[in-house]
Every structure is written in C-alpha cells, then in structure tokens.
Amino acid sequence: MICPACNHNNHPNARFCSHCGGELSAPVYVATRDMGSITKTVVFFVVMVVFIVSLYFIDINSNYANIILANIVFSLIVLVFFAMDFRDTLNVLKFKDPEPMLMTALATGAPVFALGVFFFVDYLNKNIFDIYIISEYYLFIDSPAPLLLALISTAVFPAIFEEIAFRGVLFNMLEPFAGKTPTIFITAIMFSTIHFSLISLLWLFPIGLLFGYLRARHNTLWYGIIGHFLYNSSVVLYGVLLA
Template identity: 30%
Template sequence: MADLTLINDADESQLPHCGNCDRPVYESSRFCSHCGHAIILSSESSTEEKWRAIKQAALFFAIHAVACCVFSFVDYFKTFTWSIVIDVFLAAVAVVFFFINWSKLKSVFLWHSFSVLKLLGYCAIAVGGSFVVNFVVRWLNRSLFSTDFSYYEFYASHKNSVVLAIFFVAVMPALFEELGYRGFLLGKLMLVTDTKQAIFISSFVFAIMHRSVISLFWLIPFALLLGHVRTKEKTLWYGVCMHFCFNFTAIMLEIIQWNHHL
C-alpha cells in the first residue's frame, strides 16, 4: 500500500485517481490507501476515452446552448410556463449525462472528511458574495440602464410566488447545475486536460449559459470558486450548499426589495 506522505508530496494532478473515492494513488498500488477499493488504473486516459469525453461534453454544451438561445431569442418561448419547462428539461439533461457516466463520476457523491466548520465557512463566503454582487449589479443596472432588474418579478404575479422563486432560483440550480457543470462537465474535461484548465473551461461555459453579459464579472469568479472547491474537496456537496446559499440570499434580497417598493 502506498505511503500517504509520498502521495502528498507529489503533484496530485499528475497522479491517477481511485475510481471509487477519486483520491490520488500510485499505479503500483493494488488498493486505495484512502477507501480500500481495488485499483485498476493507468496513468492517463486512453485516446478513445478522451475522444468520448470530448464528444459527450460537446453534446452537453450544444443542448444547453440551443435551449438557452430558444428561450432568449424566440418570443413564443418567453413565457413563465416555457421557462419552467426549459428549466426542468435542462435539469433532466444534467441527470442523464451524469448517470450515463455513473461508474466514473459517482465518487463526487461521497462527502470526504465532512466538517461542519468548513461547510459554514464556505456558506458564509457564498452569502457574503451574494450581498456584494446584489449591490454591484443593482448599481450597474441603475447607472447603465436606469432601471432595476429583478428575477423575482418573473414569479411575483403567480400564486405561491415566493416558494416558486426559491425553488427555481435557489434549489434547482444548486442541485442540477452543480450536477451538470461541476459533476459531469468538469469530470469529463479532467480526462482531457489538466485540472486548472478543466475548471476554467467549465466555468466559462457555465457563465455564458446564463445569457447575461453584465453578470460575467461575477459568474466566472463564482464558477471558478465552485470548481476549485469541487476538485479540492473531491465532492459536489460543498458546492451545492454554496450555490444554494448564494442564490437563496440573492432571491430573498430581491423579494424584500420588491415588497418594500409595493
């Protein structure tokens, strides 16, 4: 069994990883020193596996791009009902792509060395960032467009508007965007390129899919942070909680501001 101190001293991004817990291991190891899983690994993905990863990532991107363009540029689909349909469709796409690759990606559902303090720290960063972004975006919208933009306005006229807004703005993105972008897409890109480049590419794709040029200044850093946390902690769950806290704070601020102006 490999010596943990040797693994810690090596460049982990260059080492093969356990298929069960995604921790770095030596090729000579017969069992993972972290979870005890039997190791059958090579130092790098085969050309066929890399090509398959590229094709799947490209298809995932294409489906999201078409869905986002249809909703943004075709007037017929710019309704509340179609917004819900497209959100559910993209959530289903994330689930399908992830579970097609379940054997390779399932380790991100594990929560290695769970720490309440670490979770609270990550969530505090997300909440604080959301307050800052809300203030800056409101200032930019007023300065550049002389208006206030609110996601909550889209839900305000519907019954149970607060519940709908929280579910579709905070809950669904936290679960399914993390599953799709930090689960599937980042995992596939890490088979093709190094970890840092994979984080940047997946973050850029995540940002542009939100279809808001003015929001790129915070979407890209936020996605980079989520990607970093996902690869550092070897789990999706810290990122899911951060994403929820960020979006929940944002939508609650909008709800408070909306009711204040009534």
C-alpha cells in the same frame, strides 16, 4: 494483440510485444478515450447552448409555468448526461466528513458576496443602463406560493443540476485528458458563458472557479451545491427585501 512493428501475436491484455518489446495498445487506447471525452464535451456544450438559446424564442418569463417547465427540461437534459457518466458522477455526490470551517465560510461568504453583487447590479441598472430589473420573486407573483417557487426555481434547481452538469458530468469528461487545473478553468468558463450575460461574467466566473476548486480538492459536489444554493437564494431574498 498484434504488434504493429513486427506483427507478432501477443496476449490480448499485453502492453508490450513479447517479441520485439514495442509498445502495443496504450497509445491507441488513450487517443480513443480522449477523442471520446472531447466529443462528449462538445456535444454537452452544444446541447446546453441550444437549450438556453431556445428559451429566448418562447418568452419564458411570460408566466411562471414556462419557467417551471424550463427548469424541468434542463433537469432532464442533465440527467441524461448523468446517466451516461453515472458511476463517476455518483461518486462525487457522496459527502463524507464535511469540514465545519468550510461549511461556515460558505454559510457566511455566499450571502455577503451575493449582497455585494446585488448592490453592484442595482447601481449599474439604475445609473448606467437606466433599466429596472424585477426580482425573480415577482415572476411567480401569480402562483400559489411566489417565494417558495422562486427559491425552488432560482436556488434549488440550479444548485443541484448546474453543479451536476458542470462540476460533475463535464468535469469528469474533461479531467482525464485536460488535467485538473485546466478543467477547473474550462468548466468555470462554460458555466459562466452559458448564462449569456456579459456583465455577469464578473462574478459568475470567480464563482465557477471556486466551486470547481472545491470539487477537485474535496472530490464532492456538495460544497458547490451548498454554496450555489446559498448565493442564489440570497439574491432572491435581497430582491424582495431590499428592492
């Protein structure tokens, strides 16, 4: 390791010059690492945006096969980024000693919150926007198992792969140089904006903050995955039972 101040040749792993005492590789390494993380973050977000925007040009809701295909493509994109950050993301997929109180809070809070959002959106659509939005269930009505496929597409796939994408891969990219709290906010912003629905920011951003906080505090994605699944599946079921 060559000292930039005095050109003394030091041990390759040295942090300080043995001749003049100057700091060696740490600043360069940190800057390089941070730039790499920033680049990966930008690439990740751009790929997600391009994928979501492309769905608007293929009429994804024209048949249930398109929806399933879109889910599969999204999952493959996430798995590619997962492979690039395999070890760190795999670590947060571990689930040791789940807290009963927290699990109970998720099991009760997610459906209740989903019910509030359901009635709020229903009111807006009927009284403000004067439109009628059909439940995800009816997008699969021509399929062999409408409710099952609606739950898999709307609850299972997003719960697993969106959490891996935003609270797993993206969180791991951002935290080393942004810090824990800013990363929670940034991932929540990206998670909510990627849905391309301005009004849904009212509930998606708080959900993103909560799941980001749980991931940071407990170092696992599973609380977010469980909460995400319960919320989305509740919305689907309310659309069938209460619409």
